Amino acid sequence: xxxxSERIAFRTCPLCEAGCGLAVTVRDNEVTYIRxxxxxxxxxxxxxxxxxxxKQLHNDPxxxxxxxxxxxxxxxxxxxxxxxxxxxxxITGVIAKHGRESIATYLGNPGAHGLSSLTFNRxxxxxxxxxxxxxxxxxxxxPKQVSSGLMFGSASxxxxxxxxxxxxxxVLGANPYxxxxxxxxxxxxPGRLEAMQARGGKLVVVDPRKSRTAQQADEWIAIRPGTxxxxxxxxxxxxxxxxxxxxxxxxxxxLNGLDEVVLALQPFTPEAVAVTTGIDAQTIRRLxxxxxxxxxxxxxxxxGTTTTAFGTTASWLxxxxxxxxxxxxxxxxxxxxxxxxxxxxxSGAGGKGKGxxxxxxxxxxxxxPEALGEYPAAAMAEEITTPGEGQVRALIVVGGNPILSTxxxxxxxxxxxxxxxxxxxxxxxxxxxxxxDVILPVPSPLQRSHYDxxxxxxxxxxxxxxxxxxxxxxxxEPDEWEILAKISAIAAGLGADVQASTIDDSQxxxxxxxxxxxxxxxxxxxxxxxxxxxxxxSGRRGPDRMLDFLLRTGPYGDGFGSxxxxxxxxxxxxxxxxxxxxxxxxxxxxxxxxxxxxxxLAPPQLIADLERLLKFxxxxxxxxxxxxxxxxxRRDLRSNNSWMHNIEVLVxxxxxxTLQIHPDDATRLGVSSGSTVRITSRxxxxxxxxxxxxxxRGGVVSLPHGWGHTMSGTNxxxxxxxxxxxxxxxxxxxxxxxxxxxxxxxxxPVEVVAI
Ligand SMILES: Nc1nc2c(c(=O)[nH]1)N[C@H]1C(S)=C(S)[C@@H](COP(=O)(O)OP(=O)(O)OC[C@H]3O[C@@H](n4cnc5c(=O)[nH]c(N)nc54)[C@H](O)[C@@H]3O)O[C@H]1N2
Ligand SMILES: Nc1nc2c(c(=O)[nH]1)N[C@H]1C(S)=C(S)[C@@H](COP(=O)(O)OP(=O)(O)OC[C@H]3O[C@@H](n4cnc5c(=O)[nH]c(N)nc54)[C@H](O)[C@@H]3O)O[C@H]1N2
Ligand code: SF4
Ligand SMILES: [Mo]
Numbered sequence: 001x002x003x004x005s006e007r008i009a010f011r012t013c014p015l016c017e018a019g020c021g022l023a024v025t026v027r028d029n030e031v032t033y034i035r036x037x038x039x040x041x042x043x044x045x046x047x048x049x050x051x052x053x054x055k056q057l058h059n060d061p062x063x064x065x066x067x068x069x070x071x072x073x074x075x076x077x078x079x080x081x082x083x084x085x086x087x088x089x090x091i092t093g094v095i096a097k098h099g100r101e102s103i104a105t106y107l108g109n110p111g112a113h114g115l116s117s118l119t120f121n122r123x124x125x126x127x128x129x130x131x132x133x134x135x136x137x138x139x140x141x142x143p144k145q146v147s148s149g150l151m152f153g154s155a156s157x158x159x160x161x162x163x164x165x166x167x168x169x170x171v172l173g174a175n176p177y178x179x180x181x182x183x184x185x186x187x188x189x190p191g192r193l194e195a196m197q198a199r200g201g202k203l204v205v206v207d208p209r210k211s212r213t214a215q216q217a218d219e220w221i222a223i224r225p226g227t228x229x230x231x232x233x234x235x236x237x238x239x240x241x242x243x244x245x246x247x248x249x250x251x252x253x254x255l256n257g258l259d260e261v262v263l264a265l266q267p268f269t270p271e272a273v274a275v276t277t278g279i280d281a282q283t284i285r286r287l288x289x290x291x292x293x294x295x296x297x298x299x300x301x302x303x304g305t306t307t308t309a310f311g312t313t314a315s316w317l318x319x320x321x322x323x324x325x326x327x328x329x330x331x332x333x334x335x336x337x338x339x340x341x342x343x344x345x346x347s348g349a350g351g352k353g354k355g356x357x358x359x360x361x362x363x364x365x366x367x368x369p370e371a372l373g374e375y376p377a378a379a380m381a382e383e384i385t386t387p388g389e390g391q392v393r394a395l396i397v398v399g400g401n402p403i404l405s406t407x408x409x410x411x412x413x414x415x416x417x418x419x420x421x422x423x424x425x426x427x428x429x430x431x432x433x434x435x436x437d438v439i440l441p442v443p444s445p446l447q448r449s450h451y452d453x454x455x456x457x458x459x460x461x462x463x464x465x466x467x468x469x470x471x472x473x474x475x476x477e478p479d480e481w482e483i484l485a486k487i488s489a490i491a492a493g494l495g496a497d498v499q500a501s502t503i504d505d506s507q508x509x510x511x512x513x514x515x516x517x518x519x520x521x522x523x524x525x526x527x528x529x530x531x532x533x534x535x536x537x538s539g540r541r542g543p544d545r546m547l548d549f550l551l552r553t554g555p556y557g558d559g560f561g562s563x564x565x566x567x568x569x570x571x572x573x574x575x576x577x578x579x580x581x582x583x584x585x586x587x588x589x590x591x592x593x594x595x596x597x598x599x600x601l602a603p604p605q606l607i608a609d610l611e612r613l614l615k616f617x618x619x620x621x622x623x624x625x626x627x628x629x630x631x632x633x634r635r636d637l638r639s640n641n642s643w644m645h646n647i648e649v650l651v652x653x654x655x656x657x658t659l660q661i662h663p664d665d666a667t668r669l670g671v672s673s674g675s676t677v678r679i680t681s682r683x684x685x686x687x688x689x690x691x692x693x694x695x696x697r698g699g700v701v702s703l704p705h706g707w708g709h710t711m712s713g714t715n716x717x718x719x720x721x722x723x724x725x726x727x728x729x730x731x732x733x734x735x736x737x738x739x740x741x742x743x744x745x746x747x748x749p750v751e752v753v754a755i
Contacts, residue, residue, distance in 0.1 A: 005028055010022065010024070010467065010576040011450065012467050013050075014114060014445045015054075015640050016180050016182075019465070020051055022035070022051055023036065023037040031059075031446065033052065034051065037577060040577045041463060041465070041580040042459070044187075044188070049637060049638050049650065053644070057445070057644070058446050058447075062716055062717055062718070063428065063444065064426070066079070066080075066441065069086055078438075080478065085496055087440075087487065090438070092490070095493075098391070101132060101390045102393040103132065103396065104380065105135075107398050107400060108135070108399040108401060110643075112136075112455065113455070114448070116479065116484060119542075123484065124396075124484050125373075127491040127492040128491045132392050134374055134376075136377070136400060137372065137374065138371075138741045140303070140307065142306070142741065143315045143742050144183055145371075146312045146315070146371050146372070150600060150606065151603065152591065152594065153593030153595070154345045157344070157345045158458055159319055159334035159335060160184045160334065160335060160337065160458055161300045164196075164460060166196060166296050166298045167200065167295045167332060168290060169196060169202070169204070170298070171203070172207070172231075172314075173206070173207060173304015174301065174302030174304065175214075176213055177190050177637075178213070178636065183302060183458050185456060202294070206223050206228065206231065207220070208696065208700040208702075209660070209702055211695075215695075221287075223697075224277055224700075225700060226310070226630075227277040227278070228304065228305045229314035230273040230277050230613065231279060231284065232320070233273065233610070234277075235287055236261075236288075237265045237266065237268045237269055238288035246292065246326035250330070254599050255323070258602075260602035261602040261607065264610050267614055269281070276616075276617045278697070296327060296332025298322060298327060298333050301315060301318045305318070307743060308737065309616075309736065310616070312739035312742075322334040323599070328588075328599075336588075337458065338584070340462065340554050340555070341547065341551050341554045345593060346554060348518060350590035352595065353592070355594050364383055364388070365386045366379055366382065371741055374741075377406040378736050379741070382733075384418055384419060394420055397422070404431050404705070404708055405706065406743065407732055408683045408728070409708070410729055411683070413435070416432075417435070419435070421437055422435050423436055423440070424440070425483060425487070426440075426441070428646065428715070428716055429714055429716070430709075430714050431726075443479060446471045447470070449544055451547050453547070461581075461584065462580075462583075463580050464572055464578060465572075465578030467576075501541065508545055513528050521559075522560075522563055523560055523562065531549075535548055544569065548570075552567065552569075606739070609739060629661075629665060629749075630701070630747055631681070631747075632747065633703065634704050635704060636656045639651075645706070645718070645724075648718050651718065657703070657704055657722075657724025659691065659701055660696050661692055663693075663694060665701070666690065666692045670754055671752070671754045674690065677754055677755060679701070679703065681748050682732050683732050686703075688703060688725050703730075705726075706727075707723065707727070708727075710723045
C-alpha cells in the first residue's frame with residue numbers, strides 16, 4: 001500500500017490582473033489539478049479557463065530550464081556559469097566601449113504580476129544606470145498613470161470603479177468579460193457586473209465592437225475608434241453647462257482649476273463632437289445626465305481609451321467626469337483603494353507631496369518626454385539604429401515580447417539584429433528572445449512565492465493575499481529574483497562571481513534606512529540593524545523579506561511592534577485564502593500628493609492638449625469613398641497577450657486570430673467568411689482569415705494582438721501550429737500620445753483587399 005502524499009496548496013493566479021485564488025492539488029510533487037479556491041476572500045472560487053493551465057505551463061516541454069547561449073546563430077544549452085560569464089563579457093564590454101547610456105532595458109507585462117520582478121526590476125534599472133528604459137507600459141496603461149500623477153500627485157493614485165456598490169457604470173474601451181479587468185482588480189468582474197444589474201444598476205459600454213461585455217450591457221454605444229476623449233469632453237461640457245451644484249457640497253473644496261477646465265471644455269459641445277465620435281448629441285447629453293442623476297455612478301476607461309493618440313487626455317477626462325458628477329471618492333463612485341503594500345500614495349505625510357512631473361529627460365532621436373522614468377516603446381528601434389552619442393548598443397529584456405507587442409514589429413526586429421549584445425530573461429525561446437545572445441530561464445509560477453504588489457493597489461476591495469511556492473526549485477535552478485539580482489551585480493561592475501544575496505542585503509538595508517527617516521512612518525527613528533535582524537531571523541530573504549517589510553510598514557502593518565495586532569507576513573501566511581480589509585473608503589484629502597494639496601483639475605499640459613483634440617475633431621473625417629477602414633484590437637478569453645499560445649488546451653478549436661468585419665463592409669469589398677484578406681497600413685501588411693460579424697461598427701475591423709508565431713529560430717511548437725499573424729506589423733511607430741509616449745494601437749487606418 002502506498003502512502004499518497006496528496007496536498008492542496010493555495011496560490012494566486014499570476015496571469016492577469018484579477019488575481020484569482022487557485023487551489024492546486026499536488027501529489028508527490030506533481031500537480032494533478034487546479035481549480036478555483038472557494039475560500040479565497042476575494043475571488044471566492046472564480047477562475048477563467050487560463051487559471052488551471054498553470055499546470056500545463058509548468059509541464060510544457062518547450063519551457064526553458066537551462067540558459068541558452070547563441071553560438072554561430074543557433075541557441076545551445078549552457079551552464080549557469082557559462083551564461084553568467086557571457087553576460088558579464090557582453091554587458092561589461094558594451095559599457096566599456098559605449099558607456100552606460102548605450103544599454104537599454106525593456107520590461108514586459110509578466111513583471112507586473114511577479115513578486116521577484118516587482119522587488120528587483122528597480123534594482124536592475126538602478127544598477128544599469130541608463131535612461132534608455134522601456135516597458136510594456138507605453139503600449140498599455142501609462143496614460144492613466146500620467147493623468148493620475150498630474151491630478152493627484154502620484155501615478156499610483158488611479159481611481160477604480162466601486163464595482164460592488166455602484167448603480168451606474170459607463171465602460172469605455174474595456175472588455176472585462178474577456179480580459180477579466182485591468183486597472184481595476186476584481187476577480188469575477190463579470191459576476192460583479194451582473195450583480196450590479198440585478199440590484200437595478202445600469203451598465204453602458206462604449207466600444208466600436210459589440211464585445212462580450214457590450215452584449216451583456218443595458219446599452220452599447222458604437223463609438224468611432226480613437227474618439228473617446230471627445231465623447232468624454234462633451235459629457236463633461238454638458239455637465240458643466242447644466243451646472244455643477246453637486247460639487248460645492250463635498251468635492252469642491254479639494255479642487256484646483258475648476259473654472260479653467262470648464263472654460264477650456266466650452267467648444268466641446270455634443271453637437272461639435274457628434275460626427276467625429278459617431279454618437280449623436282442627444283445620446284451624449286442623456287449619458288451625461290444619467291451619470292449625474294444615478295444614485296451613484298462611475299466612468300471606467302481602459303485599453304480602448306489609453307492606447308490611442310489622446311490616451312492621457314481621455315484618461316484625465318474620465319476623472320473629470322467622475323468629479324463633475326460628484327462621484328469621485330464616494331461610495332458607489334470612482335474610489336481610491338488603501339492598499340496594504342506597495343502603493344505610492346500610502347507613504348510620506350498625507351494630503352500633500354512633491355507632485356508629479358514628466359519630461360525630466362527626452363528621448364535622443366524623436367525627443368519624446370520621459371514619463372515615469374521611461375521612453376516610448378515605439379522609439380526603441382530608432383534609438384538602436386540611429387548613430388550618435390547615446391545610441392543603444394545592448395538590450396536587456398525581462399519578461400517581454402516587444403516583437404509581437406509593440407508597434408512596427410518588423411522595424412524592431414531589424415533593429416535587434418544591429419545590437420552588439422542582447423539578454424532575455426524569459427521562459428521561452430520565442431519571437432523576441434530568439435535575438436538574444438543569452439536567454440536566462442526563470443522558474444514556473446508554481447515554483448515561486450507571490451504577492452500582487454502592483455495589482456492589489458488597484459483593487460475594488462482592500463485585500464492582501466500571499467502565496468508560498470507550490471513546488472520546489474530544481475537543483476541548480478535559481479529563483480527569478482536571484483537572476484535579476486545577479487544581472488544587477490554584473491551591470492554594476494561587480495563581476496560574475498557576486499552572490500545574489502549581496503545585492504539583496506544592500507537592498508533591504510536601503511529600504512529600512514530610508515523608512516526610519518520618514519517621520520510619518522510607523523518605524524520612524526527605529527534602529528535599522530534591529531529591524532533587519534528581526535526581518536531576517538527566520539532565514540527569510542529576497543522578495544519575501546522585502547514584502548514582510550512593506551506589509552509591516554504599510555497602512556495595516558504592525559510597525560515592528562508599534563501597532564497592536566498589525567499585519568506581518570507571518571500573519572498573512574497563516575491566512576492562505578487572503579485577508580480582506582474591507583470595502584473601499586473615501587480617502588480625500590489624505591491620498592493627495594500634489595504640491596497644492598488639492599486635486600489638480602486643470603494641469604497645463606492637459607488643458608493645452610484640448611487644442612490638439614479640437615483640431616482633430618474638426619479635421620478627422622474619413623474619406624468614405626476609399627476602401628479605408630479603421631483597425632482596432634481585441635482579446636480572447638483563452639489567450640494572454642503573446643505567450644499562452646503554447647498551451648494546447650487554450651489554443652485548440654476555431655482560429656482566434658481572425659479579422660472581424662461588418663457584413664456591409666464585407667459585401668462592399670467582396671470578401672466572404674473564412675476567405676483570406678490582405679490588411680495594409682502605412683507601415684506593413686498581413687494576411688488574415690475573415691470573420692464576418694454584425695458585432696462591429698461599420699467601417700471598423702478588428703484583429704487581436706500577440707499572434708504571429710511564424711518566425712524561424714523559435715521553439716514554441718504548439719504555438720507555431722496555430723501561428724496567426726502579428727497585428728503589430730500594422731501599428732505605426734509614429735502615432736502616439738505625446739503626453740505619455742503611449743502608442744496608438746487602436747484606430748489604425750488600413751486597407752483591406754480580398755486575395
Ligand atoms: N484573456 C485575456 N485577458 C487579458 C489579457 C489577454 O491578452 N487576454 N491581457 C491582459 C492585459 S495585459 C490587459 S492590459 C488587460 C486589458 O483589458 P481591457 O482593457 O479590458 O482590454 P480588451 O479586452 O482589449 O478591451 C479593449 C476594448 O476596447 C475596444 N476598443 C478598441 N478601440 C477603441 C476605441 O477607440 N474606443 C473605445 N471606446 N473602445 C475601443 C476593443 O474593441 C475592446 O473591446 O487585459 C488583461 N487580461
Ligand atoms: N496591437 C496591440 N498591441 C498590444 C496590445 C493591444 O491591445 N493591441 N496590448 C498591449 C498590452 S496591454 C501589453 S501588457 C503588452 C504586453 O507586452 P509584453 O510584455 O512585451 O508581451 P507579453 O506577450 O506579455 O510577453 C511576455 C513575455 O514574458 C515571458 N514570460 C512569461 N512569464 C514570465 C515570467 O514569469 N518571467 C519572465 N521573465 N518572463 C516571463 C513570455 O514568454 C513572453 O515572452 O502588449 C501590448 N501590445
Ligand atoms: S481571470 Fe485571470 S487571474 Fe483569474 S484565473 Fe483567469 S487568468 Fe488567472
Ligand atoms: Mo497590459
